Amino acid sequence: MQLARILQSQGFGSRRECRALVETGRVAVDGSPCRDPEREFETESLTLTVDGVDWRARERVCVAMNKPAGYECSRQPRDHPSVYALLPEPLARRGAECVGRLDQDTTGLLLFTDDGALAHRLISPRKRIGKVYRASCRHPVTADMVEALIAGVKLRDDPEPVRALACTRIDDRVLELTLAEGKYHQVKRMLAAAGNRVEALHRLAIGGYALPADLEPGRWRFLEADELARLETSDR
Numbered sequence: 001m002q003l004a005r006i007l008q009s010q011g012f013g014s015r016r017e018c019r020a021l022v023e024t025g026r027v028a029v030d031g032s033p034c035r036d037p038e039r040e041f042e043t044e045s046l047t048l049t050v051d052g053v054d055w056r057a058r059e060r061v062c063v064a065m066n067k068p069a070g071y072e073c074s075r076q077p078r079d080h081p082s083v084y085a086l087l088p089e090p091l092a093r094r095g096a097e098c099v100g101r102l103d104q105d106t107t108g109l110l111l112f113t114d115d116g117a118l119a120h121r122l123i124s125p126r127k128r129i130g131k132v133y134r135a136s137c138r139h140p141v142t143a144d145m146v147e148a149l150i151a152g153v154k155l156r157d158d159p160e161p162v163r164a165l166a167c168t169r170i171d172d173r174v175l176e177l178t179l180a181e182g183k184y185h186q187v188k189r190m191l192a193a194a195g196n197r198v199e200a201l202h203r204l205a206i207g208g209y210a211l212p213a214d215l216e217p218g219r220w221r222f223l224e225a226d227e228l229a230r231l232e233t234s235d236r
């Protein structure tokens with residue numbers, strides 16, 4: 001594929017903008033500068049360097065972010081900055097979208113991908129891919145609460161009770177909850193229905209992929225093939 005077209009597919013701008021990037025000497029391929037936008041390359045395991053930053057060419061991307069509090073999962077945020085502002089422009093430009101949403105005050109694992117089929121599988125309640133949350137609660141967590149969350153609680157506007165795939169009391173005021181769905185404010189509403197209140201919420205994992213311990217709040221990283229495979233399993 002021609003270099004300008006490769007750059008375009010990776011989110012570096014329109015074909016015209018990508019041609020200009022190459023012609024002005026801002027691009028190297030596998031470490032060698034290239035000023036010919038029409039030069040052909042195999043895209044498989046190609047490293048592009050743009051303005052001194054290395055990017056491996058990828059057909060599809062999936063990235064994990066450790067979402068900080070105070071960011072909205074929207075491209076048009078209302079009251080807080082957008083999580084998309086924490087991603088480099090090429091990722092946002094190639095159409096990487098968040099997989100489900102977290103509330104502005106929720107922290108932890110947030111995925112972005114431009115692979116629509118993957119996003120659909122991860123979100124679909126029928127696939128039963130667990131989203132694991134740690135909730136700090138205002139009131140003590142009782143055995144009855146844990147039982148109710150597993151048996152199913154009734155949410156307003158929802159005809160059927162909603163149940164957790166798993167629920168574990170971690171300590172007096174903290175529990176871990178695994179959900180198959182991602183309904184609006186689901187954890188907060190479930191905990192309220194069970195007679196408690198969420199004071200802080202953090203997502204620890206999606207499927208078998210846990211938020212990396214060394215990923216600082218606000219930082220992101222690409223998922224590689226083995227990590228992508230883990231997303232669709234349930235063993236962490």
Ligand code: URA
Nearest residue numbers: 103106185186187188
């Ligand atoms: N449930 C909530 O209540 N909020 C989130 O951000 C995610 C799940």
